[in-house]
Amino acid sequence: MIKYQRPLIIIFILSLGLAWIYVSANGSTKSDLTPAPQQGFFAPDFELQTTEGEMVKLSDLRGQAVLVNLWATWCPPCRAEMPVMDKIYNEYKDQGLVVLAVNMTYQDTASNIAPFIDEYGLTFPVLLDETDSVGSTYQLRSLPSSFFIDRDGVINEVVIGGPMAEALLRTRVEEILK
Amino acid sequence: MIEALRSLFAPPRHFILLVAAMWIGLVLAERRTQHHGLTKDQLNNITFYSLIGFVIGGRVLFALTNLSAFSQSPLSIFSPNPDLFDPTSALVAAILVGLIYGQRQKLPLWGTLDAITPILAIIAIGLSLAHLAAGTAFGSQTDLPWGIDLWNATRHPTQIYELLTSLLIFSWLWLRKTVSPPGMLFVTFTALTAGSRLFLEAFHGDSTLIFGEYRLAQIMAWIILAAALGMSEKLRRKAN
Numbered sequence: 001m002i003k004y005q006r007p008l009i010i011i012f013i014l015s016l017g018l019a020w021i022y023v024s025a026n027g028s029t030k031s032d033l034t035p036a037p038q039q040g041f042f043a044p045d046f047e048l049q050t051t052e053g054e055m056v057k058l059s060d061l062r063g064q065a066v067l068v069n070l071w072a073t074w075c076p077p078c079r080a081e082m083p084v085m086d087k088i089y090n091e092y093k094d095q096g097l098v099v100l101a102v103n104m105t106y107q108d109t110a111s112n113i114a115p116f117i118d119e120y121g122l123t124f125p126v127l128l129d130e131t132d133s134v135g136s137t138y139q140l141r142s143l144p145s146s147f148f149i150d151r152d153g154v155i156n157e158v159v160i161g162g163p164m165a166e167a168l169l170r171t172r173v174e175e176i177l178k
Numbered sequence: 179m180i181e182a183l184r185s186l187f188a189p190p191r192h193f194i195l196l197v198a199a200m201w202i203g204l205v206l207a208e209r210r211t212q213h214h215g216l217t218k219d220q221l222n223n224i225t226f227y228s229l230i231g232f233v234i235g236g237r238v239l240f241a242l243t244n245l246s247a248f249s250q251s252p253l254s255i256f257s258p259n260p261d262l263f264d265p266t267s268a269l270v271a272a273i274l275v276g277l278i279y280g281q282r283q284k285l286p287l288w289g290t291l292d293a294i295t296p297i298l299a300i301i302a303i304g305l306s307l308a309h310l311a312a313g314t315a316f317g318s319q320t321d322l323p324w325g326i327d328l329w330n331a332t333r334h335p336t337q338i339y340e341l342l343t344s345l346l347i348f349s350w351l352w353l354r355k356t357v358s359p360p361g362m363l364f365v366t367f368t369a370l371t372a373g374s375r376l377f378l379e380a381f382h383g384d385s386t387l388i389f390g391e392y393r394l395a396q397i398m399a400w401i402i403l404a405a406a407l408g409m410s411e412k413l414r415r416k417a418n
Contacts, residue, residue: 006414010407017376017400024380025391036329038313040384141188159261160189167254168262170247 037138039158043068043149044137048102048127051113056100056127059153064096065176066149070129070140071101072108073116078144081163082120088169089124095177096151099124104143106132150176180310180326187311190260195311199304200229203297206352210296214289214360221293224285228276235271240264288361288413295364299348302371306344310337318383334381343374359417362410369406375399 035044043066047057058066069085071078082101089099103113105128117126129135138145146164148157156176159168187195204225211221240263241248241255248254254262280290309315317325317334325332347370351363358366376399379385385393 006411010411013373013407014400014404017373017403020376020380021392021396021400024393024396034330036331038316038329041329141185142190157261159259162259165254165257165259165262166251167241167244167247168257168259170250171244174247 037147037155037158039155041155042153043147043155046134046137048129048134050125050127051117052125054125056125058100058149061098062153063151064098065092065151065173066098066100067173067176068138068147068149069099069101070104070135070138070143070145072104072143073112074108075143077162079116079120081144081169082122084164084166084169086120086122086124088166088173092173092177097173097177100127101125102127102129102134104132104135104140105130106135148172148176150178183307183311184313187308189312192308192311193260195308196301196304199300199307200297202304203300206300207293207296211293214293215286216289216293220283220285223283224276224279224290225294225297227279228272231275232268232272235275236263236265236268239267239271243267286360288359288364291361291364295351295367296348299344299351299367302344303341303348306337306340309340314384315340316383317381320381333383336378336381336383339378339381340374343378344371347371347374359413361413365406365410365413369403369410372399372403372406376403 035042037044043058045057045059047055049055058068067085067089069078069081071082073079085099085101089097101122101124103126105113110128110130113126113128127134134140138147142160144162144164146159146162147155148159150156157172159172204222207221208218211218237255243264276290279285280287306315313328315337316328317336317339319325319331320334321332322334324335326335326338327333347367350370351367376396379393379395379399382393382395385395388394388397
């Protein structure tokens with residue numbers, strides 16, 4: 001009996017493991033998710049004014065792939081990734097890509113924004129977060145922060161920090177355009 | 179406490195926790211390396227080369243799987259951005275490099291695996307802390323009093339469950355006094371880690387499902403657990 005004691009214990013442990021897999025199946029996963037600024041969740045909605053004075057609401061863009069980029073003019077990596085972001089935007093906008101560059105105006109100098117856009121020749125809309133509404137909803141901890149949102153409004157990828165390399169932007173954008 | 183950790187080691191600073199864990203693990207492993215038939219230099223070299231394999235392998239294989247993106251901006255391969263990385267490929271590359279180094283230096287396989295076990299055990303602790311700091315590997319929603327507020331809901335603190343189990347596993351492996359046959363330390367660590375993952379995955383809110391309802395990580399953990407238990411039995415019989 002002792003000869004078979006250990007194999008029997010192993011079989012018992014593995015059977016217990018299989019039973020646990022069965023019991024914990026169909027559990028609570030991403031399907032029950034509320035909006036949150038994390039991969040796999042629905043992107044929290046927001047509505048902000050652009051530098052042109054137009055209102056943009058994220059939920060109105062459902063059906064399109066959206067890159068939400070949180071940035072400030074004083075942040076060197078934010079500045080460094082802007083030209084590449086603009087290049088990618090122009091390359092993929094006809095396929096349904098929207099870039100929303102949300103300036104953290106509450107921690108930036110408002111008068112620096114327009115010259116910045118001119119200097120870099122940015123063609124995507126720049127939104128102004130004057131009250132930290134998007135910053136707090138998106139639990140901003142580092143600048144820049146980028147949220148790649150697919151056509152269903154689900155965050156596919158979050159990239160914290162930068163500057164983002166062109167290949168990174170391209171792979172992530174192609175993923176959300178699928 | 180949790181908020182302080184999340185603030186201090188918010189991404190991408192959470193990688194510091196992994197690097198620190200690697201360093202602490204290596205320092206601890208050095209103390210016991212001679213028990214397993216390796217010199218400190220051999221342990222340091224195999225760790226260093228595997229780490230190089232991990233970094234280069236993860237980046238190169240990511241580039242190869244996204245060749246069209248990299249062909250349009252080849253210099254992206256040198257970008258410091260850690261998101262241009264494939265962790266699974268990196269792990270495979272690290273194991274391959276370690277195996278090649280071990281074979282060329284004629285290191286004992288089981289002794290080497292035992293020698294690196296403290297590094298792996300401390301990395302598991304660092305990984306759970308990094309998950310906690312980044313809010314990844316999060317739990318499913320719960321009403322239990324020890325739930326934590328994360329991603330706009332009260333959730334199982336799966337990262338803390340993982341931290342506690344990895345601390346227990348490391349403590350048990352480090353403090354055990356009995357002399358085991360070569361390989362038993364590594365196999366025991368593997369079985370305990372797989373077993374804990376099999377159990378704790380049930381409380382995760384980010385599980386990948388297969389066949390519609392089963393959690394992929396649990397099935398993988400069960401297979402690894404079965405292999406580790408089978409191997410432990412084989413090692414024990416061989417030793418007797």
